[in-house]
Amino acid sequence: MNDEGFGKGSHLHLIDGSAFIFRAYHALPPLTRKSDGLPVGAVAGFCNMIWKYINDARGPDAPTHAAVIFDHSSKTFRNEIYGDYKANRPEPPEELRPQFPLTREATRAFNLACIEIRDYEADDIIATLACQARELGGTVTIISSDKDLMQLVGDGVDMLDPIKGKSITRDEVFEKFGVYPDRVADVQALAGDAVDNVPGAPGIGIKTAAQLINEYGDLESLLARAEEIKQPKRRQTLIDHAEQIRISKRLVQLDCKTPIDFAMATLEVKDPDPAVLMDFLNQMEFRTLTNRVAERFKAAPPEPVAPAKTETSAPAAPQFPPLNCENYVTIRDMDTLRQWLDAIRDKGVVAVDTETTSLDEMQADLVGVSLCPEVGMAAYIPLGHVEGTADLFGGGARTEGQISMEEALAALKPVLEDPAILKIGHNAKYDWKILARYGIRMAPLDDTMLLSYALNAALHNHGMDELAQTYIGHRCQPIKELIGAGKNQITFAQVPIDRATRYAAEDAEVTWRLWQHFKPQLPAAQVTTVYETLERPMIEVLAGMEMAGVQIDSDHLRAMSGAFAQKMAQLEDEAHALAGCKFNLGSTKQLGDILFNQMGLAGTKAGKSGALSTSADVLEDFAAEGHELPARILDWRGISKLKSTYTDALPTYVNPETGRVHTSYSIAGAATGRLASTDPNLQNIPVRTEEGRRIREAFIAPEGRKLVSLDYSQIELRILAHMADIPALKQAFSEGIDIHAMTASQMFGVPVEGMDPMIRRRAKAINFGVIYGISSFGLSRNLRIPRAEAQEFIDTYFKRFPEIRAYMDRTTREAKTQGFVRTLFGRRIHTPGISSSGPAAGGARRAAINAPIQGTAADIIRRAMIRMPKAIEGLPAKMLLQVHDELVFEAEDSAVESLISIAREIMENAHIPAVHLSVPLVVDAGAGRTWAEAH
DNA sequence: CAGCTCACG
DNA sequence: GACGTACGTGAGCTGG
Structure with a gap:
């Protein structure tokens, strides 16, 4: 071996990498990489330990050479000597496995030599390198606290406990083993080691072993003179187990003859390449360490590969300075716009808000767009501002200093449609519809209103002003301050651009901050799937329905x-x-x-x-x-x-x-997950009376088309039957029996055949009452019967279907202990007031009982709606309306039959595969020239 | 702007 | 024993 570059004055550090990994793994919570969930806790700890080591190992004692040594695999040459060596070691945990190669990568990223050799333990490599370094006249420090390495200490080799920061010398070794390092292996051979499954001599521990070795000099002398031992039992043990002790010695004795195929000089210490190191740390998404490294090397940290997050799994509200609206930028030329868009491309995420002339998205004109890619950094692009109405005819002239709408939208479109750039909105359906009318299909999307809704339904409303006040302690400027109110109200187009900038950019920054606040909370609240599969996809589906109109x-x-x-x-x-x-x-x-x-x-x-x-x-x-x-x-x-x-x-x-009526659905309005229709409300068009039904005759399809209506039959009762697990109800639904007649039959002991309609009506009222959290008062009023009689019905009902009461009790308890209940799909519905006393508690309890049922039904039809556009793609048909358990379509006459068959299939299986119901879902369908006929 | 009433599921 | 109640919505009207 050529060892130029290593000799007298050289100082080699040998780092026990495997020990670092296990220590890091057990010391840290199970962190995962945010972007893909890869477990990286041990890698994070490992990197932190290496980084700390590098910083500590400076100054006069700094190493000239260093290497990190790993175990290659669990099987080594020692298993040839003794099959059971380390046999009782458990397999490394599943989540640690993928981290082993990453720690090697980390080592190289820190520009440290990374060493592992097949069939040899890290300890043997360390021993071999220590021996060689010593022979060459250098000194060695082993960074480890492993007692198995202590036999190497002395004569230019010492150890450093990386955690305690304490050096281990000959004296510390003597303290621990009762012998100096050169006899440590002898003591270990006698005492054995339970952890590594080294047998040793039974009944002999460290103390006795040290005593014997000190008395006889070394292990071989001891075994040769075992007859001389005074204590009979100890003597016999050593004689009987001589072979086993010799094997043990071979197991604990470190091998200084590990084949080394590199020169010591190659271990020379080199500074890490900041770019390489930061790139690796950034890949791992270790934000804090990346920043620390950047700070040390006075380099700019790379852009995070994922949205900025803390490294802990516990979501904490990011702490930011208060909003400073003075820094907002008005973008008045294309060069500036292009620079902002480039920055947004690099960033990969931006909060977007549109300003318009009206709250009616179908009639509003675009006035401006604001963008916020980072805290404290927001811009407004005025596009449609006009001069205030100075006189009756003179007003309305386009304000100077605005980019042309066409040019600006052409530049914005590729960014707003870029699948690699996440756009964040608040009530993004509004902005989506506005932009859609200008030819831009904004995607992908996040919506802070829906994030709040997924997390906090029924706790509070989800308007931006309210959320800003509650969660980021910021009071938004009221729009009224800009456009006024009532008869003298102006449109946003007439607001002066400097004031508009302040308002619009603030909205974008508030949206950005709300996103930073809410998004990390989804996993811990276990509503990620709810948000991603039940909330966010509704934006585009509903936008399509609303724009289609009826x-x-x-x-x-x-x-x-x-x-x-x-x-x-x-x-x-x-x-x-x-x-x-x-x-x-x-x-x-x-x-x-x-x-x-x-x-x-x-x-x-x-x-x-x-x-x-x-x-x-x-x-x-x-x-x-x-x-x-x-x-x-x-x-x-x-x-x-x-x-x-x-x-x-x-x-x-x-x-x-368009000549049509365009309602607007609020996704985050109802506590249970239901939609709400406004302006106008098309979910409460009369149907119950003959006269009211005539209003449905005014909802029509154009010539050559039909309105098609599909509605779930008894969906809430079916869900109740499943959730409360009521065998009688489930069976009736499976067999397609009239559910109210069945209930009446079970309660009053009368046959279903030829049942008195009055009795059936009562059972029906009770069935619905149960869904609402039944009370005798409510039932008596509904059926116009005495309260005592209503109470009797309820008692009979509970006796016949005891599972109902169990469901009610279970749900109430859940609400009380958790503060919320969940639908079958995991939607959280909070239950404030459930633990209060007085009449309010009664209402809260009934709401808690109803919420999982109504909410699950809402989830199911949402799933159907989300799947529908793809399913009916290619058919000349459009989904227009949703009325809680009903979907209304418009279809060409020729497509009506295939639409019904496809839409029914989607609706009846909408719960699959997330949830399997123990009752079938049944959908009734009809078609006609008017909504009345379709029903 | 709150309260009442009533349309729907 | 009394409280006051069916669950979830939105809109139009009256009257302070």
Whole structure:
């Protein structure tokens, strides 16, 4: 071996790499790499230890040469000597395995020699290198606390415990073994080692072994003169086990003749290459260490490969300085825009917000776009600002200093559509729709509103202002301060650009910060899958439905309005005559005065304000007693409701460009996971009465097409049967039996055949009552029976289906202990107030019982909706509406049958494979020229 | 802007 | 023994 470059004055450090790995593994929590979940806890600890070692090993004692030594594999030449050597070592844990090669990579990244040799233990390599270094006149420090290495200490070789920072010399070894290093192997051979499964001599430990060795000089002399030992038992043991002791000696004696195929000079210490090292650490996503290394080498840290996160698994809210709106940039030229877009490309993620002229995405014009790629860094691109309306005709001129809309969108489009760049929005469906109308399909997306919803449903609402206030302690500037309110309200286009920049860029930065706050919380809250499969995909699906819109027959509605007006006028006259005075039929206050004071009728219910209620069920009771006025009022109200809410209002929602009505669904509105439809609400179009149903005749398909409706049959009861595990209910659903008749039959012991409809109705009411968290009061009111009787029904029901009560108790307990309940798909619904006392607790309890059922149904139809666009791709058909358990499509006549068959298939299997239900899901379908016919 | 009422699942 | 209740929504109207 050529050893130029190593000799007198050289100082070799030999680092016990395998020991580092195991120490790191056991000392650290099981960290995983954020981007892909690869376990890296041991690698992280290993790197930190190496980094600390490098920093500590400076100064006068600094090594001239160094190497990190690893065990190559578990089987070594010692197994040839003794088959059971280290046999009781457990296999390394599964999550540690993939980390072994990574620690080798780490070693090389630190520019340290990385050594492992097949069939040899790290200890033997260390021993061999130590011997060679000593022969060449150098000194050696072994970085390890392994007692098996202590036999090497002395004569220019010492050890350093890397954890305690304590050096181990001849004296420390004597303290531990009672002998000096050259006899340590003899002592170990006698004492044996349980950890490595070295047998040794039975009944002899370190103390006795040291005593014997000190008395006889060395192991061979001891074994040769074993007859002389005074203690009979000890003597016999040594005689009987001489061979075993000699084998043990060969096991513990380190081999200084490991074949080494490299020159000592190659171990010369070299500084790490900062770029190589930081690249590796960055790959591992060790942010803190990367930054530390960068700081040391005064180099810029590489851009993280994944969103900035802490290295711990516990999500902590990032702490940032307060927002500083003064730094916001207004982008007024293409050069600046291109620079920002380049920075965003490098970053791979950006918060985006659009400003427009209206809250109605289908009519709003784009006014500007704001971007935030990092805390404290946000920009606004004004695109459609106009001069304020100085006079009646002069206003509306395009403001100077804006990039042309066309040019800016052409530059933005590739970034907003780049699959490698994540766009973050708050209520991103809004921005998605706006941009879609300008030819941009924004993807991929994250939505801070939906993140908050997945984490905190039913705890609070998820508007940006509220979240900013709660989670980042920031009060957003109210939009009213810019555009005013009421009659004098202006549009965002008229807001001066400097003020607009401040507002819009702030929104983007708040969105960015909310994302940093919420996104890391998903795993620990176990709602990652909920967010990714039930929330986020809804954005694009709903945007498509909303933009498609539904056609209505405005003439039909207007004709109905006219007829309703006539009928109302007639009823109004009759009511006035019956009351003996004129009054406003729409005023509950005036009506109450007439009914309860003038006519002396006895009110039953009181509202919040203490006024007696004039609600329908109260009026119905009066009408049943033969009073004419309440009957007229009921008729009038029914028509008034239909007219004002539907026949008058719906035509005003027709979009002048598309000629259709475009509702908007809120994804994060309802506590349970249901959607809510607004502007207009198309989820409460009448259907229960014949007259109301005529309004559905105004929902139509264009010539050559049909409306197709598919709805889940009894989905909530089916889910209840599954979740509460009620055999009788499950069986009935499996056999396709009339579920309410079955319930009645089981409860009252009457045959299903020829059942009294009244009995079935009662069972039906109870079935629904159970879903809502039944009470005798509620049931008695619903069925108009005495409370005691209602209580009897409930008792009978619980006796017959005891699983129901178990479900209710279980769910209540879950709500109390966790503060939330979950749907079958893992959606979290919080249950505030469940542990409070008083009447509020009753409501909270019923809500908690209902939430998993209603929420699971909501999850199922969401899954169906998400799969639907792909499933019906190619068919001349579009999904238009969702009404909780119903989906409405528009399809060409020729495609109706295939649509029904495909959509039914998707809906009935929507829960699979995430959840398997013990009851079948059944979907009914219909088609027709109008929604009324399709139903 | 709150309360009442009522449309839907 | 009394409290006050069915679960989940949105919208129009009245009246302070």
